[in-house]
Amino acid sequence: MTDRLDARPTTKIYELEALVRQAWAGNVRIPHFQRDYRWGSQDVSRLFDSILKGYPIGSLLLWIRPAPAGPVRLGALEIEAPAENRALWVVDGQQRLTSLANTLHPDGGEDPRFRLAYDLRERTLSRQAAPDSPWLVPLSVIFDLQRLLQWFAARPEISHLLNEASEVATLIRQFSIPAYQVEHGEVEALQDIFDRMNNYGKPLRRAEVFSALNAGDETADRRLDIQAISEQIDAELRFGRIDDNTVLQAILARRGVDTQRDIRLEFDDHRRRAEVEFPDEDRDAAYGETRSALARAVSFLQHDAGVPHVGMLPYRYLLVVLSRYFAHHPDPVGRDRVLLRRWYWRAALVGTRAWPGGTAGATRKLNTQIRPGDPSGSIQRLLTVTDPAEIALPDGRSFRTNNAATKIMLCGWWALAPRSWTTGAPYEQTDLAATLDGRTTAGQAIAPLFRRGEIDNAKLSWSANQLLLLDSELIEPESVLGGRHPMQSDQQWAETARSHGITVDAAEAVAGGHHTEFLEIRQRTLDDVVASFLRHQCEHRFEDTPPLAEFDLDDEGDNDDS
Template sequence: MTSGLDDRPSATMFTVENLVNMARSGEIRIPHFQRDFRWQRQDVVRLFDSIVRGYPVGSLLLWRRPAPAQVLKLGSLEIQAPAVSAARWVVDGQQRITSLASALIPDASRDPRFALAYNLRDQEFVPTPAEEEPLIVPLPVLFNLTRVLQWFQKYPETLEYVDRANNITQTLRQFQIPAYEVSQNDVKVLQDIFDRMNNYGKRLSRAEIFSALFADDEGIKNRLTFDKIAEHLDEDLGFGTVDNDTVLMAMLARRGPDVKREIRNEFGGEEGGSRGNHLGRAIIDFPDEARDTAYQLGEAAMRRAIAFLQEEAGVPHVGMLPYRHLLVVLTRLFAHHPSPDSRSIRLLRRWFWRAAVVGPEVFKGSTTGAVRFLVFAVKPNDLTGSIQELLSLVDYPKTPPPDLRRFRSNEAATKIVLCSWWANMPRSLDDGNPFDREDLSEVLLDRPTALDAVRYIVPRSTIPHEYRLWAANRALVPVMEANVASIEPLVTQRPLKLSEAAWQAALASHLISSNMASLITEGRTVDFLKARQAELQSQLTSFLERMCEWNFENTPSLTSLLVEDLAEDVGRA
């Protein structure tokens, strides 16, 4: 049984300025059993908004004990931390402290999650603009009194807002956060506290539990985590941020087909994996594999799966991936079959889109059942058999296409629609150039859906209520002007820098004809929506017929058939 604390916690208060300075100096440390940083930009904005409003932001729990000299990473902040005799290790409050330090220290605030500014006119926190705007002050400037004064000297036309800026600066620096500090030698006691705090009322995710179980010692440099894997995949492929639970499930799928298996003994132990399918024990394809090797090869397999999605299946970004479990299945397949032939790639694309259209509901237990059946279909030494079994599991050719009368960016049906639009190679209505994956990646950042890349064609408020959810009033336009109410001016009036032919081509890439645009100009908005809805339906049907290939034979590649024939000949000999 775990013992209790040696001494009672001492209560204290830290200002935001105190916490930022301690983080900068390397006095703040993150213990290995802590979860990875998981907040997104909107969470960081909410924290700062609460501070300026004077709302409570919760208390901290800090563990006082020595810390070695090390290169410390706190969010996007990298610190050459010296040895500290009584460092403050964060047991509870990592997300808040990391967000404060990363957003308020200049070198760290380049990360899009933390690149925030304060709009003095609108009195709200916003992303830092690409170019300086006098009334939008970056938080590292606002947090430093000297830099605030320099800002107003540089932009004297904004002096009427100087009092407001000073108030925000003072509030940020002096805001107090309560903290409990404990001194305890037994790490298991702190792990027990951490477990209780994160499982009573707000449970840890499976990925967070896994990360804590296999975190190991603090001193291992550059060790892969689920956050780092997701970061690498986004940086290198522009696919967006894959959530940690999906990364975990993909890594587990690579190592064995039962992705719901007990994870506490994944890398050894009495209940460890087995090469065979024994009752009560999981099938592990790599039973002697070390933790770091599993992470590295898991990332490599995910990389191949994502490349397939982007280059062959037409899914450019995770925000347009209909179901996350399909990435898990693909990761297992590309782990065991890293270089499929062209015929297998085509059949795999066919399977992917059939599975996306059919959805997980055809499997017992919905998504849980789908991932179980599909992952088990992938056999390590049989690419042809794996793909054939995958195809057999989604053989429902009469499945209707998504309903275009309901456009919700967080729903699988809408993500399928968005992929069909992407296949039409949408162009900018401003300059006529086609959008690319980099445009999507830049606009969507860490977003889980493609909402920020979608624009209304005409203002939503001008449309009768029964048509407001229709896909016909949306267009895939991944540009940074997210606050634009609609793109109606670009649809109804040709920009001077575009030729008529280029403008018509840009409109056509969004399935808008000149006749449709004229309906908007004439005020016949509903007629426009009906006309475009019909065009979208035709394009979606054509896209799915091309991708799903329902009426085609699932004949394996000629190479695999020859191999089978040779094997039979050898057997007869």
């Protein structure tokens, strides 16, 4: 029979006020294997709407266990928590409990997800700002009796609505939330419960399951995890956040070619030993080495391949393959780096269409070509299985920032060293990172030049109608076409325009009001820019011979005396 819990779970009914105040005091903790907070403003609104209507909002599952002193992050709240002998670790209910604690806290409204008010006239929830609307009372004010009385004292014109506000406050504070409480000393039991709860009807993403299964002891210092790997690489290289699944794939690819293997056995020495290339390493070593390999792969993309940010990364699975290469061959130099760059861009043009099984099949096939102890041979094999028959250029008349072809185009644009429209100085990679902070596509950095009604609708989606705009000073795209910025000379403006693919002919066309002619000229220019970029990166018709060091140039028939 399988092991049982030391004691059966108990049930307890919490009043919402008591539970929230425990969270504020630091007695509520989120296990570090839990998924991130994901709810948006609509989810939070629905939760409080259910509370006000008296609807059940589901039960919680709490693990009663000691917790160390230290900073605790709960949604947008940063809490300096004391050590607790019986802290409430939230196994199920994190999204609800985090939403409650943040929305009802005085600082919660700083985050728009938790900015929620009650409309005393309409008797409904509202997401409007409250300062100039006395009847729109923030829920954080309603929750706090003293602040609520102060609110009404400062607004005598709504005194007749005090009873309504008091009733809402009582509904919220006294709302009952049932909870199961588990007391057990072994982290494995908690992880088993977590795994079962999240794989019946509402499965977690694979990276979240992997994190849960390999989380370790909650009371220990925080270990490097999947999220921390992404955060550290972003902080170091300003590449943007690599998604959790790609980080997981990199962990698996480094240790073996098949990234679809059973993740529940990954660090089982006896059952997995024959399948991985680092059988003796533990979880912490694997995470640390993967973090280093991923950082080297990202640096290669930025400095050798011309991919400045994850928002311009055409295919994430190619980053996984690169991370495997840099894990086994950390320091390729000279011709090997050139050939690796050629392979990367040829593979980006091939995409997934040449591989049976989509990205999973492509990843496995490419990973198989990378073998320990053979850096140049690994690249040669990658080139052999990837080489496209010809360079297929992206279609510049279909621009979508979440599309791989568009991301390829954007890398070509970045290679032009585009300049600021206000200062004339080339944009820096840090400008791009700041603009795209927290985003996985380049959409935030792109602005349309002409809008619906100004040009033919069919041309709205042309790349010629898009502008890469990273200026911290607010610039309207159409003002760019209206003439130079006061901070720039005529020559600076012309150089800036050229760096964005706007030629003299195109500028003259738009100055004369010929928008269609401008777009057609600029489209040809941008297509040429991307084609030139890809020819340079792929070097498709060049010899792909390995470095001379790979050849045995000694001839046994040579006579040193001749």
